Amino acid sequence: MGEEKKDELDKVVIKNDTLRKYFPRSYTPKQMEDTIIKLLDQWQRKQQRQNER
Structure with a gap:
């Protein structure tokens, strides 16, 4: 059950309209x-x- 929650947190959802x-x-x-x-x-x-400068 805890692993299922972790998978949900690893997702980024952007609406199709956007x-x-x-x-x-x-x-x-x-x-x-x-x-x-x-x-x-x-x-x-x-x-x-840029960070190497």
């Missing part, structure tokens, strides 16, 4: 996820470079 503002209608959920992950990776690398 995401759709930023993506073309033709994008699938997988394409949106891939794009978000790619952008987060880029942001993380940028943050790391």
